[in-house]
Amino acid sequence: MENKSTREIDYAIFAALERIYQAFRSMLWDYAKHNQLSPIQIQFLLYLASKPEEQRRVSNIARDFDLTPATVSDAIKTLENKQLLKRTVSTRDKRVHTLDLTENGRELTKVLSNWQKVLLSQIASFPEDTKESVILFLLQLVESLKEARIISEVKTCLSCQYFQMENQLITKKQQFRCLLRDVALNLYDLKVDCPNYRAKK
Numbered sequence: 674m675e676n677k678s679t680r681e682i683d684y685a686i687f688a689a690l691e692r693i694y695q696a697f698r699s700m701l702w703d704y705a706k707h708n709q710l711s712p713i714q715i716q717f718l719l720y721l722a723s724k725p726e727e728q729r730r731v732s733n734i735a736r737d738f739d740l741t742p743a744t745v746s747d748a749i750k751t752l753e754n755k756q757l758l759k760r761t762v763s764t765r766d767k768r769v770h771t772l773d774l775t776e777n778g779r780e781l782t783k784v785l786s787n788w789q790k791v792l793l794s795q796i797a798s799f800p801e802d803t804k805e806s807v808i809l810f811l812l813q814l815v816e817s818l819k820e821a822r823i824i825s826e827v828k829t830c831l832s833c834q835y836f837q838m839e840n841q842l843i844t845k846k847q848q849f850r851c852l853l854r855d856v857a858l859n860l861y862d863l864k865v866d867c868p869n870y871r872a873k874k
């Protein structure tokens with residue numbers, strides 16, 4: 674049953690997540706100002722640098738960032754004008770344009786990825802056991818926000834039709850399996866934004 678102390682923990686978690694989000698935004702703004710870009714343009718460049726050709730499209734960015742295609746197109750046009758991005762005809766489908774980083778764009782993403790490295794080095798300093806608990810909690814939080822329609826498309830193992838687990842209770846000792854790749858998964862293998870994800874029906 675919910676009592677005062679559980680409500681305090683809930684609020685403390687909320688406040689900590691909010692503070693981390695503010696820190697992300699503030700670091701992004703610093704990088705953005707320094708490189709004369711907006712934070713969302715930086716996020717688009719890093720996104721495109723990490724995606725295979727078939728995912729480097731305006732529609733994919735709009736879906737993954739919860740933005741309208743018109744908003745994404747405006748930011749993409751600015752990046753094209755700055756000669757950091759170019760559109761090319763997809764090798765898979767001639768009707769589709771993919772977004773490719775130019776040489777300048779690739780150089781810039783190497784610098785921008787330092788933004789992620791600073792945060793990743795902090796995460797890396799925590800004990801494995803703590804990180805296991807955190808990833809379990811965060812993945813389940815993402816799924817519950819998805820169910821509540823607060824966030825839309827997030828491709829995590831937990832809602833993938835290829836994901837199999839021994840029972841419905843998700844714990845650190847639980848054994849997982851990816852049926853698509855036919856491999857056992859442990860907590861560290863659980864993915865956010867997996868390219869092979871297929872939503873459960």
Ligand code: SF4
Pocket residue numbers: 828829830833834835836837850851852853854864867868869870871
């Ligand atoms: S296909 Fe990707 S998201 Fe689905 S279970 Fe396998 S690793 Fe997880």
